[in-house]
Amino acid sequence: MNNKQQVESAAIVLDCREHGESDVIVTFFCRHYGRLTGIAKGAKRSKKRFVNKLEIFSSLQLLHTVPQNNRLAFIAEADLCDGFLSLRNNISCYTTASVIREFVLLATKEMEGDDGLYPLLIWSLSSLNSGRPPLIVLILFLIRFYALIGYSPILDSCLECGQQLRTDKTYCFHVASGGLRCSKCTEKGTNRLKLSQGTLKSLAAALQQPLERLNRLQFSKNSQEEALTFLHSYGRQLFQREIVSWAFLIK
Numbered sequence: 001m002n003n004k005q006q007v008e009s010a011a012i013v014l015d016c017r018e019h020g021e022s023d024v025i026v027t028f029f030c031r032h033y034g035r036l037t038g039i040a041k042g043a044k045r046s047k048k049r050f051v052n053k054l055e056i057f058s059s060l061q062l063l064h065t066v067p068q069n070n071r072l073a074f075i076a077e078a079d080l081c082d083g084f085l086s087l088r089n090n091i092s093c094y095t096t097a098s099v100i101r102e103f104v105l106l107a108t109k110e111m112e113g114d115d116g117l118y119p120l121l122i123w124s125l126s127s128l129n130s131g132r133p134p135l136i137v138l139i140l141f142l143i144r145f146y147a148l149i150g151y152s153p154i155l156d157s158c159l160e161c162g163q164q165l166r167t168d169k170t171y172c173f174h175v176a177s178g179g180l181r182c183s184k185c186t187e188k189g190t191n192r193l194k195l196s197q198g199t200l201k202s203l204a205a206a207l208q209q210p211l212e213r214l215n216r217l218q219f220s221k222n223s224q225e226e227a228l229t230f231l232h233s234y235g236r237q238l239f240q241r242e243i244v245s246w247a248f249l250i251k
């Protein structure tokens with residue numbers, strides 16, 4: 001493809017920063033190209049083309065070039081599909097969306113991204129925007145996200161003895177090895193994150209259900225806490241760093 005040729009993409013704004021006097025550099029997550037960073041020339045001046053569109057979390061239809069060799073794309077036009085206004089006006093939703101954004105930025109490189117990540121991102125922002133409980137949206141996002149990037153935690157059997165889940169045993173998640181240990185195999189005094197049967201059942205359902213049915217899943221208060229603690233610890237282990245925006249979540 002000629003790199004001057006323009007294509008259309010459905011995209012979510014992940015990051016936006018001013019560049020020089022009149023330009024804006026924007027990082028998107030696109031349906032077909034994954035993460036894409038581009039320059040919107042004159043965006044600070046051109047009210048008609050870009051105003052109120054290049055904002056973090058906005059869903060857009062873009063007209064852009066496809067960059068090569070890690071160069072910037074040229075963003076020719078942007079049409080707003082959804083500004084997710086309710087999400088922006090609710091602090092719990094906004095801080096949750098910020099955690100989701102941080103995970104996507106951590107896990108992707110330019111022009112890379114799993115095909116399933118764009119629909120998951122849109123589902124998460126739409127769910128937050130329509131008033132779903134933010135922490136449940138975050139749990140559902142994270143469990144699917146880890147699976148999409150190829151690091152699904154092992155939650156259907158004990159890592160040590162290999163036995164499938166049984167209702168007469170209790171389980172802990174072992175962060176460093178990314179899986180469960182049953183009560184028999186858990187070493188005393190080691191760092192343990194308890195995952196009760198109810199939590200494991202809800203997480204398994206969250207992995208199996210199609211996106212459009214995810215919002216039917218329920219998590220008890222206890223399951224929410226267990227799931228969030230485990231998903232947070234697992235993410236820190238996976239990326240070997242703190243998830244900065246996590247501290248701003250409203251629990």
Ligand SMILES: [Zn+2]
Binds near residue numbers: 159161162181183185
């Ligand atoms: Zn075991």
